[in-house]
Amino acid sequence: MYVDYLQLADFRSYPTVELPLTAGVTIFVGANGQGKTNLVEAIDYLATLGSHRVSSEAPLVRAGAEKAIVRGRIRAGAEDDRAVQLEVEITPGKANRARLNRSPLPRTKEILGILRTVLFSPEDLAVVKGDPADRRRFLDDLVVTRWPRLAGVRADYDRVLRQRNTLLKSLAGRRGGPPAHGDAATTLDVWDEHLATHGSELLQARLETLAALMPYTATAYADIAPTNNRAHAEYKSGVELPTVDEAGQVDRGALAAALSAAMADRRREEMQRGVSLVGPHRDDVTFSLGELPAKGYASHGESWSYALSLKLGSFALLRADGIEPVLVLDDVFAELDATRRERLARSVVDAEQVLVTAAVGADVPDLLAGQRFLVERGSVTPLAAE
Structure with missing residues (x-):
């Protein structure tokens, strides 16, 4: 097109x-x-x-x-x-x-x-050198480009997260500490379920996209900046993640169960702090060259080449998808x-x-x-x- x-x-x-x-x-x-x-x-x-x-x-x-x-x-x-x-x-x-x-x-x-579209600009250096939010945004944007319906899932997750955080903040502000029973706990259970449902779908798309992306990125990096360093990545989450299978897929049910279990384990802490501590909004991706993470270790030229390679990898992945x-x-x-x-x-x-x-x-x-x-x-x- x-x-x-x-x-x-x-x-x-x-x-x-x-x-x-x-x-x-x-x-x-x-x-x-x-x-x-x-x-x-x-x-x-x-x-x-x-x-x-x-x-x-x-x-x-x-x-x-x-x-x-x-x-x-x-x-x-x-x-x-x-x-x-x-x-x-x-x-x-x-x-x-x-x-x-x-x-x-x-x-x-x-x-x-x-x-x-796949757009590369100087601002994309933040994907390699910036904060976790920059890497999450990069991955989510690619997910939506691959599967536009995921824009709705992404929006639903953000909406549920806001509602859940509002409830947690109201509980944290109660005199004597937040209760862990009654109507508030029941309402929190409902938001937990919604967060696990939408979060597992977003997380599944991220994991499958990252697994599919990195071989193309590694090839692009080797072509642009041939060195002995191989570009690779690892998804970092606060929950125990199932592995991506040989077909490049992840069990969404297992992801939802992992999110639910993690929220249950950290409920008291979340209620005390008034914020959601579990979910894709807390995750990160470690992009590495060889044995070292690119952030903090790669030179400016290496970081620039890596960021460009991620976009060229995205372009190649979309073409492989038939786009x-x-x-x-x-x-x-x-x-x-x-x-x-x-x-x-x-x-x-x-x-x-x-x-x-x-x-x-x-x-x-x-x-x-x-x-x-x-x-x-x-x-x-x-x-x-x-």
């Missing part, structure tokens, strides 16, 4: 822009701060309903405007003339609205899965030496659509020849194709 048309209204720095695109490689060239990343961020937003740069939506709307509109036309493939138009209206403080082929959708999330995502490389090549640039270019040149941003056009290897745009002072101007 690929995007062949993008239209923005009051999105980020753009009052308005209309952009014809093609399959293959498209490169946006321009100095920093000119709006290159805003363009690819908009395309990624159509796929994920989120930004890789900010957690709130207010910065996505141009200063002084009430709302932003992102509209894109998606084609099934270079040899398939079918196309759909996606549109999202972003209004901070209100519910966003989505349209499919100009028809309103009951829920914005119904557009998820129509366009799939052809749009690959976005935002300000990647400036951080790589000439050899690694060429290796990266060789690994992505056969993608259906690759969108690249670069401050210096010469940083992008000649192998990634294609459509080019100059982004300067809010305007996007076509350049001669190379």
